[in-house]
Amino acid sequence: MHDVLDALEAEAIWALRETAAAFRKPVMLYSIGKDSGVMLHLAKKAFHPGPIPFPVMHIDTTWKFREMIIFRNQMVEEYDLDLIVSTNTEAVAQGVSPFTHGAQEYTRIMKTVALREGLDRHGFDAAIGGSRRDEERSRAKERIFSLRMPGHRWEPRRQRPELWRTVNTQLTEGQTMRTFPLSNWTELDVWRYVRREGLPVVPLYFAAERPTVVRSGSLIVVDDDRMQLEPGEVPQPRMVRFRSLGCYPLSAAVESDAASVDDLIAEMESSRESERAGRLIDGEGGASMEAKKVEGYF
Amino acid sequence: MSEGQKAALVRMVACGSVDDGKSTLIGRLLAQTDSVPDDQLHMARTVRRAGSIVPVGEVDFSLLTDGLEAEREQGITIDVAYRHLLLPSGRRVIIADAPGHEQYTRNMAVAASTADVAVLLVDAGRGVKRQTFRHLTICALMGVRHVIIAINKLDAVDFSRTVYDELAGSVAGAAARLEMSRVRVVPVSALDGDNVVDRSTRTPWYDGPTVLEALEETDHADEDVRPLRFPVQTILRAPDFRGLAGTIATGTVRVGDRLQVAGHSTEGRVVRIATHGGDLESAAAGDAVCVELEPDLDVARGDLLTTGEDPCVPADRFAADVVWMGEEPLAHGRSYLLVCGPLTVPATVTAVRHRRDVESGREEAARVLSLNEVGRVEIATDRPVPLDAYERSRHTGGLVLVDRVSADTVAAGMVRFALRRSANVVQHDYAVSRDARERLAGHRGKVVWLTGLSGSGKSTIADAAERNLHAQGVRTFVLDGDNVRAGLNKDLGFTAEDRAENVRRVAEVAKLMMQSGVVVLVALVSPFRSDRRAARDLFDPGDFLEVFVDTPLEVCQERDSKGLYAKAAAGTLPNLSGVGQDYEPPLQAELTLSGTGDVSDSVATLMALVLDEPGTTE
Structure with missing residues (x-):
């Protein structure tokens, strides 16, 4: 008899495999947090005994906790990751910080822009993220496979219908996909999974x-x-x-x-x-x- | 799990008309099962939207389920939202909250596609509406097993048993006509909380379950006692290992089982079910696993693994019910991509059998299906594919159709039955191969597909190019649109559907000729991208060269060698490309030739393309 975590794990593994199989150049976003840690573990499981078939990318704002960076580097060793670090170096040089620009503008410049640039620079057509539907109200509407228009724009009204385990993975020029394997997990599920699987966290x-x-x-x-x-x-x-x-x-x-x-x-x-x-x-x-x-x- | 056992995860769709109180019911279910965080409850006590009758300070349950800004402004639900409900038993319900408006029928179908149970709201004060039947029909169509009908707002009719009985009888009768057997009807007031989580004292005449109790009764389909269906999602490789990974759709797989790829009789024995946590002895429906076979079979993504006792025989024509989701109506004859799990195959909708009025349930004659309409169609795939009837398995019988140009999902389909199983059509592999025939010819076969407006100069260029190639000892043939229509395709006209079939037949004939080692020049208007794309898909890369003969419409009209533009201008020829019908120029042609320049220049460029291709002449 399977429990909730078994069912959620199977769904996440399905989404990871689908992304790896259907897209030209996928990447996994790695934020160092507990959800990212769970995703790394799921990726390991999804492709076992083979290697994780995509690189991971960390959007480094340079304002992360020091312990996070130390932990990230440990994980690179432990999972033998192909890590890409993407930073908006131009903004760093201009002295953009949470103190100078306000939380909202700082986030746009150091996270959203850095993410978009990182994806474009490497030509990734699919990016796997750890967002969950229970986090926030607009995320409750998010698909597991979420289409992005040219320029990485999210258009809620243009999202594709998601039925069964059937995904339309076709992309036209400039479109990309974001995949959220943990969509149906709650925060508590993540921690129960961390405990069950004995996963390290920051x-x-x-x-x-x-x-x-x-x-x-x-x-x-x-x-x-x-x-x-x-x-x-x-x-x-x-x-x-x-x-x-x-x-x-x-x-x-x-x-x-x-x-x-x-x-x-x-x-x-x-x-x-x-x-x-x-x-x-x-x-x-x-x-x-x-x-x-x-x-x-x- | 055998029949009736309760899975840990239950998927539910919530549906009802706009003002039936669906958001309030879900919000209350969430709040009273401790499924909502405190700060969101606080927000629901303090924030109010226009029209809310709930006093500030009390929880407006409907606010707990609102998602997007546009929805909060309009006070409606646009898109499917997903939420978690924690049942007291520890099981989990994933609620897909589907919008009620008619223009969002497609979202309703999406939410129902994975649901084990539907909660359908009826407003006791306003009675059963057309929309109620529509939602019920869609649930039946999408194979939802359990239905809980909540007769809501009973407080507004003083908890009248007469009102309840009448409504319950009407909806339950409709469900029975749709052959939905597991139906519960519950009298509720979502606003006051009667029979939602707690049993009401105001309905002494009712002794059935509350909505929450009815949800607890939900069991899963008996998916793991059905025949094995294992769609191969990807191939995993490691040193000394090649495994087939995927999620089991139905049935169970055990070490030692003999599996075969649908459509082939060779068997491989399961020697290992590999997982990161150690190898398994068996795995069941819903499990994401990786199996190793001995001997290793020739398997690719999209293949279906089954057992010999209950195989899935591939077919290339199917009858299916579809929910049309595209902004553009369904044009039969059009080529789409059919996707079913990891399987993707070009497919054509060859006929619309009928449209179903989802409110009355009646079948109506129809030739097209528009957005949010439901109907029965026939689908032909480019090659035989293993699809089951949807009743047998949602995962191997449910499909989507994808527009090949916009990449939008335009339909969801449920296979009802195969029209032509290909069991008795087994391709014979002949000893004399294409390679052998080409070696004898001294050059590769190839198809050069000239597309352009009528009068653009396709035939002229084809004629000149063929003479040139012939002189160089290359075996050639020209398939000219007008000539083909005099014989093979004389039953076809010029509608979009007939043009699609015209292109398909010419492409198939060209392919046969190419395999015999001939360079085939096709001169065909072929105005639609999706049709040309379907033609291209019949060929391996490099075998099909698309050449656009680019001549301005005015020049073609000026030439008017066949008098067609004059007829179009007189109104006697409605479907002429570029006039009464669109011509869609190629986006990625291998070559574009100007139809206004010197023909010999065009021929020289074309010759270079054909002859420079590696292997054309040796």
Whole structure:
């Protein structure tokens, strides 16, 4: 008898194999987070005993937590990955940072633009991402195979009907595909799978004493000396962890004592906040995820 | 799992008319099963959209299911949204929330295509509407096994048993006529919560399950006791390993089983079912696995593995019910790509048998199907393919049709039966091969396909080129549109459908001639890209050269060597390409020739293309 995780795993493996088999040059987006970690493991399973047949690409804004980069490099070793790092170097040179440009504009420049450029530079026609439908309302409408128009635009009204296990993988000039194998997973599914399969995750997901400041009601961990402190602001040590990892100045921590995967799952089974509540970039404007997706964000 | 066993994951489609209260019902189901995070509940307490009657501070359940900005503005659902419902038993329901508007019938069909159960809402105050029957018909068409009919807004009719009984009888009767056997009717008020999750005290005359309890009753199709259907998705390779990977559609596969590729009788024995977590002894429907066969069979993506006891005999003509999803209507005779799981094959809709009125259930005579219409068609594939009847397996009997130019999905189809199994048509491999014939000829066979407007100069160029080739000892033949229409194709006219068939026959004849080692020059208007594309698909790369004879319409009209443009101008020739019908110039022709230049220049360029191709002359 199969459980929910077995069924979700089989669906994800199907989507990964379909992407690898039907497209000319696929790539997997790797964000270092727990969902990306699950995807790597699923890719390993999907093509076993063969190798993972596509490269992975990390969109590095240069503002990730240091522990994330260390972890990424460990994963490259462990899974023998062909890693591509894509950074908007022009914007970095211009000094674009979360402090200078505001969360929304910073995200557009450092993530959306860097992603589009990375995909174009290598000519990838399909990109596999770890988004889940339970994350956010506009993502509930997302297909597992999501068509992007020239310029990587997402047009909700032009999405293709998805029936059975049959995918229309035909692309016209300039069109690309995004594949979301974890579409039907919930945050709790991801953690239960991490536990069941014994997968490594970035230690930032677990509670530890970290230097924090409070900004607009959010707990921000001061990860390096680039953090611009307000006058009189002194980082305080607090027991915190992250539910969602991004750029450190934009990722809100939560106070927690959960120091293991079991603790986390227990905490989550009683916690009722949605995961992206801690992402500052989603907060601006009622439909901001939808607006970002239209521009080509994941 | 055998029949009746309950799978961990249940897929549900929610359908109903716009104001039946579907969003409210789903929102309440989600909220009362702890399936919604607190911040989203908070939003549903504070945010209000125009027309909401729920006081601020209480949860407006309908807000929990709204997705896109455009939908929030208009207060309607445009697209299918997917949500999770956690059943108290620990099972999971994936809800596909389908829009109610008629113009979104296609989305409704999409949501129903994978559903095990449908929840259909009826507004007790307004009664059963045409739309209700439409949704029921689509669920039946798409093979949804269980139906829960929620007679909603009973609070508005004082929980009248008479009203309920009448509506329940009407909808249940319609479901029975559609041969849907597992039907539950539940009296509810989604707004107040009666019989949704908690049993109502206001319906003492009802002792059936609540909506949630009815969902718990849902079981899966008995997919793993059916014959094995294993569509091969991809081939996995590793040192000393070649495995066939895919998701089992129906049936079970065990180590030691003897499998065959549909359409072939050679068998391979399963020696290994490989997974990352270790090898398996057996795997069942829904499992994504990788099998190794001994001996290894010649298998490619799109092939179907079966057992010898219950094979799937390939066919190349099928009767299917389709839901038309394209903005452009279905034109029969048009070539599309047919996709079924990993299988992709060029296909033509050869006939529309009838259209089905999804509200009355009646069949109506029809020649075309437009957006959101449902009908029975005949489909011919370019080669025999293993498709099952949809009732037997959704995954090997459900298909989509893809427009070859726009790449849009234009139809979803359910195979009802094969019209011509190819079991008695076995291709014989003759000892004298194409290669041998070509060696004798001293050159490769090839097809040069000249397309262009009437009067563009195709025949003139073909004639001159053939004389040149002949003089150089190349064996040639010209298939000229007008000449072919005098004999082989004299039963065909000039409608889009007939033109498609004209192109198909000429392409097949050209292919036979090419295989005999002849360079075939085709001079045919062939105005439609998809038809030319279908012709090209009959050939291996390099065997088919598309040549566009590019002559402005005004020049062709001026020449008017056959008097056709004069007739068109007089209104007696409606389908002339470039006048009454479109001409679609090639986008990726191997060669474009100007039809206004010197013919000898054109011929020289054409000769270079034909003769320079490796292997044409040796």
